[in-house]
């Protein structure tokens with residue numbers, strides 16, 4: 712019995728040491744242009760979903776989907792999000808594809824999470840992914856404007872769609888956030 716327990720402890724120590732060595736000595740590839748393996752993808756994405764569900768506080772969106780609010784949301788989106796998440800005239804942002812996992816393209820695949828979760832993700836970001844924490848540059852009202860915009864991204868009125876047409880060249884990368 713004692714030998715068996717020592718065996719278990721020994722195996723755990725070897726696995727931990729192996730994992731530590733693998734990470735510490737740089738065997739893990741951290742390039743963004745190499746897709747993560749199936750196990751990492753499944754574990755990491757499941758962990759993000761579960762963490763968001765657990766941590767996003769229940770909250771009611773205070774911003775109604777009026778034409779004016781959607782146009783305001785569209786302006787915020789064009790300035791801060793469009794470079795990564797796409798616009799109607801550029802549904803599949805090339806820049807968004809330079810991330811791994813690739814940035815969700817909201818004009819091809821509208822976000823379908825509950826609004827409190829979209830608020831939580833927009834405010835706090837997603838570590839290790841490229842999704843910034845916007846709570847440091849946008850206030851809560853602006854973030855709710857964006858959440859309302861995202862909930863209506865597949866049924867925007869013409870006035871909001873007009874805001875999404877960039878003047879001049881399309882943003883290749885997100886513009887620097889405006890001061891609060």
Ligand code: HEC
Nearest residue numbers: 791792795810812814822829832833837840841842857885
């Ligand atoms: C620098 C690129 C970048 C910018 C700019 C950016 N995002 Fe993201 N966003 C990401 C990435 C990458 C993910 C996916 C992370 C993942 O798969 O875990 C993401 C995911 C999201 C999600 C979760 C979507 C889902 O279905 O899981 C929401 C909501 C979101 N972003 C909203 C926004 C909003 C709103 C803005 C602008 C205020 C914004 N993002 C700006 C890169 C960006």
